[in-house]
Amino acid sequence: MTDDIQSSAHALRTHPALKKVSAEVMASIISVAEQTNVSAGDFIMREGEPSNDLYFLLSGDAVALRKADDGKDILLNAVPAGECVGELAFLDGGMRTSSVRAESACRLIKISTTELEARDDAAAVIGALKAALASVAVNRARQMSDNMLASLRRELEIKTLQNQFGSFLVFTIAIFLISTALFYLVAEKYVRDVYDPGFSWQAILFLAVPCLLVIKVMKIPLADLGIRREGFKRAALQSIAACVVITIPVAIYLLNFKGPSSDTAARPGATVDLIFMLQYFAHTLFQELGSRGLLQGLFQKFLGDTKGHRAILLTSTVFASLHLAFGIDAVMITFVASIVFGYVYQAQKNLIGVTILHYWLGVLAAFVVAF
Incomplete structure (x- = not known):
């Protein structure tokens, strides 16, 4: 035997698809087997060809392709070394259902159907070989079915994401319009005291409408909004500890360094x-x-922002703009504070922690101003 024949014989005898083939049938298969080489970029077979020869890929990598209606090639699956190639046409004797292209230099064993049919034991050998390859064809069909299902799911997810993005865009525009309207009311002096609880709650209610609508339309679960049991205790304890640490220097300042406030009634707050x-x-x-x-979570989702930096920056910009009515100082302070809150939420993934921190910082700021 030559080296090629010996290596082909060994590859066929040890191939998983042929492990149940008898020694007599294997000998007949080996007798018609020949090695062939295909260069990278060349086709091992083409879709629609009448050939039904069988191939075993010894080395190299290939891909299975199919023509779309527009003439472009659709990638079906990768064909690594060790795989059978062309088993469907061999089983049913029909046309090639797909093309197979070598991605790298490939070495293959070719089993010629014409030469098998010319043998005296053709019926027995071909029958045994088809029975052995049936499981390969079933597994290949199952794999292609799973790939198609995964592809359909991805298309559905993309379509859903597109629809959700449209709702999110309308939502962000609505927030900026409300922010502008509130600032206009203050600028035109329709609102005398921006710190009045009535004005603050009216602003919140205006903002709540688009928030609730986008939550309903996009069917956002509470867990995605940070309302969850998971991490609740840890987030709360971490934020309470941070509040205690922050309170100490503020208390020292109020008790020992801050002078008495004068004309408190004339000062807004x-x-x-x-x-x-x-x-x-x-x-x-x-x-x-x-x-x-809502906002930071959606920015992170639509931007594919795994680390959250861009989502936090954009959320802080929107959040700060909502405080235009309180003055430029309030905008700058809330922008910086929102950056901090954003990273706290990014780390904790629970709304309770950032709510506690936001609340207590606001209370401390009110104490500093009021007393």
Whole structure:
């Protein structure tokens, strides 16, 4: 035997698809086997060809392709070394259902159907070989079916994402329009005190409408909004600890360094009392639900922003713009604070932590201004 014949014989005898073939049938198959080489980029077979010869890929890589209606090639699957090639046409005697192109230099064993049919034991050999290859064909069909199903799912996800993005775009435009309208009301002096709880709640309600609509239209689950049990305790404890640390220097400043406030009545600002403390927490919860839970989450989703940097920056920009009515100082402060809140939420993935932190920082700021 030559080296090629010996290597072909060994490859066929050890091939998983042929492990149940008898020694007599294997000898007949080996007798018509020949090795062939195909250069990278060349076709091993083409779709629609009448050939039904069988190939075993010894080395190299190939891909199976099919023509689309527009003439472009559609990738069906990769064909690594060790695979059978052309088994469907061999089994049913029909045309090639797909093309197979060598991606790298390939070495193959060719089993000529014409030479097999010319043998005296052709019926027995071909029957045994077809029976052995049936499982290969079934597995290949199952794989192609799974690939097609996965492709359809991806197309459906892309279509859904496109529809959701349209809703999200309308939502962000609505937020900016509301922000502009609120600023116009203040600029035109229709609102005398922007710190009045009534004005603040009216603003929140205006913003709640597009938020609720986009949550309903996009069917966003509560877990995606940061409302979840998972990580609740850890997020709450981390934020409470941070609040304690932040409170210490503020308390030292208020008790030892801040002078007595003068003309408190003339200075704008919220009245810090029990009602303020209660309503401000609810106010903060609504703000974080809309900004971190909804806006930051959607920015991260549509931008494919795994680390969250761009989502946090964009969310902070939108969040800061909502404070135009309170002045440029408030815009700058809320922008920086929103960056901090964004990274806290990114780390904790739970709305409770960032809500506690936001709430207590706001309370401390009110104390500094009021006392």
